Amino acid sequence: AKRVGILTAGGDSPGLNAAIRGFGKTAIAHYGMELFGFRDGVTGLVENRYVELDGKALSGILTIGGTILGTSRDKVHRYVVDGEPQDMVPVVAENYRELGLDALIMLGGGGTAKNAMRLVEAGLNVIHLPKTIDNDIAETDTSFGFATATEIATDAVDRVHSTAHSHHRIILTEIMGHRAGWLTLAAGVAGGADIILIPEIPYTIESVAETIRRRTAHGSSFSVVAVAEGARDVEDTADYEAAQLLVKSAKTPESRRAAKKHLAHVEDAQREHTFKLARELEAATGLETRVTILGYVQRGGTPCAADRLLATRLGAAAADLVDRGEFGVMVAARGDDAVPVPLSDVAGKVKLVPPDHAWVRAARQVGTGLGD
Numbered sequence: 001a002k003r004v005g006i007l008t009a010g011g012d013s014p015g016l017n018a019a020i021r022g023f024g025k026t027a028i029a030h031y032g033m034e035l036f037g038f039r040d041g042v043t044g045l046v047e048n049r050y051v052e053l054d055g056k057a058l059s060g061i062l063t064i065g066g067t068i069l070g071t072s073r074d075k076v077h078r079y080v081v082d083g084e085p086q087d088m089v090p091v092v093a094e095n096y097r098e099l100g101l102d103a104l105i106m107l108g109g110g111g112t113a114k115n116a117m118r119l120v121e122a123g124l125n126v127i128h129l130p131k132t133i134d135n136d137i138a139e140t141d142t143s144f145g146f147a148t149a150t151e152i153a154t155d156a157v158d159r160v161h162s163t164a165h166s167h168h169r170i171i172l173t174e175i176m177g178h179r180a181g182w183l184t185l186a187a188g189v190a191g192g193a194d195i196i197l198i199p200e201i202p203y204t205i206e207s208v209a210e211t212i213r214r215r216t217a218h219g220s221s222f223s224v225v226a227v228a229e230g231a232r233d234v235e236d237t238a239d240y241e242a243a244q245l246l247v248k249s250a251k252t253p254e255s256r257r258a259a260k261k262h263l264a265h266v267e268d269a270q271r272e273h274t275f276k277l278a279r280e281l282e283a284a285t286g287l288e289t290r291v292t293i294l295g296y297v298q299r300g301g302t303p304c305a306a307d308r309l310l311a312t313r314l315g316a317a318a319a320d321l322v323d324r325g326e327f328g329v330m331v332a333a334r335g336d337d338a339v340p341v342p343l344s345d346v347a348g349k350v351k352l353v354p355p356d357h358a359w360v361r362a363a364r365q366v367g368t369g370l371g372d
């Protein structure tokens with residue numbers, strides 16, 4: 001029987017356990033494989049910490065949030081030991097061979113695709129499944145976690161309307177999504193936000209204030225603004241893009257590391273942008289302005305039906321690929337199909353919202369302000 005390792009890595013997300021179950025039930029019951037769950041993402045791979053998963057272990061986990069295996073954001077090729085990043089690929093390859101594994105399934109986001117790529121280059125049989133609430137993974141329609149986070153964020157946008165119209169306030173709701181605006185755009189449109197600010201469309205305070213003044217003139221004494229955690233105004237965007245350019249154009253590892261440090265510093269300095277925007281809007285419009293940061297609530301709890309279906313489909317498809325011996329791929333959601341795409345096409349890429357995307361057009365058509 002084939003012996004398969006499975007792990008969850010990166011931020012937790014609704015649907016991870018549904019995907020473990022989708023893969024596990026297909027692999028064990030359908031193909032008679034043996035399944036080993038590594039603890040805490042790449043950390044468990046490096047430290048060789050795993051638990052054998054049988055049918056019983058998979059029962060009842062479909063509906064459970066988070067990941068029964070635990071996760072981490074560790075990188076296999078820059079694994080910090082005593083404060084020093086070390087390349088642990090050889091250690092992982094050794095653990096993989098010692099355990100007699102035929103394949104390794106890695107559930108994760110963009111960062112995990114990079115980890116998976118490095119293990120593929122070391123000769124391991126790896127399959128990656130797209131997990132993230134950010135929906136920012138290239139080459140796949142979507143990722144499990146996104147639909148549930150959209151439900152949660154939409155409910156929050158709905159609910160802050162009560163305070164907004166009761167107190168005639170501007171409520172800024174900050175939504176996750178890392179460097180992409182997908183989650184904010186989806187929840188903003190679904191929740192009927194009056195203004196939606198995403199990283200891909202830099203905003204000006206004038207434009208946002210103008211939208212609010214226009215609403216006031218038409219008798220709406222409140223506004224709900226969906227602000228992506230990665231959104232920024234035009235000035236900050238210029239600084240951010242300049243810092244990104246420094247990283248891309250770095251010639252040596254040292255200058256690249258220094259440039260990445262500078263980029264992190266810029267991102268850190270811009271982290272409070274929603275509170276800065278609140279102060280600016282209150283000054284510009286005279287309306288009381290409040291901020292709600294949705295944070296980790298967006299990653300919590302049971303996955304919605306759409307995510308359970310998606311995670312089950314992709315998990316089962318991954319078991320078929322192990323059986324067929326097809327590796328070095330991510331199982332991408334493409335319409336109703338689950339399609340293997342080369343990991344080299346995914347690793348290191350981020351899928352951002354195209355400014356002319358259908359959801360952006362729909363937002364504009366219903367009169368939503370986008371800050372530009």
Ligand code: F6P
Nearest residue numbers: 011109132133134176177178299
């Ligand atoms: O990638 C999912 C995500 O929730 C992002 O939306 C967010 O920026 C990030 O993880 C937060 O990372 P952490 O969980 O390490 O604080």
